[in-house]
Amino acid sequence: MAKANPLQFVQQVRSEVGKVTWPTRREVLLTTAMVLVLATLTAIFFFIVDFIIRQGLQALLTYFG
Template sequence: MANPLQFMQQVRTEVGKVVWPTRREVFLTTMMVFALATLTAIFFFLVDLLIRSGLTQVLRFFG
């Protein structure tokens, strides 16, 4: 079994090696996520609209 004190020292050493993002990097990546989520939502809305109108036309033709 490992020594808990030694384990905590190793954890602190490893956490010290972590490169944390800057405030600007967090802001930019967050904006990119929102922009891409919006574009994806618009894309799927348009695809849904196209499929729905096509299906409506088919049902009118045969109905």
């Protein structure tokens, strides 16, 4: 495989970066907010599930212990 000239490489990289579609500020803020909301909802869900399981196990251990 032939090695590319460093200058050629930089030109190719700049050409490829020019093809990238960058998100707008609004898109970045919207997706960031969505990630934060969904992460919070997931944390709340697992907190509730953990609480229910803990209460159930404590009830079982109290009943049989």
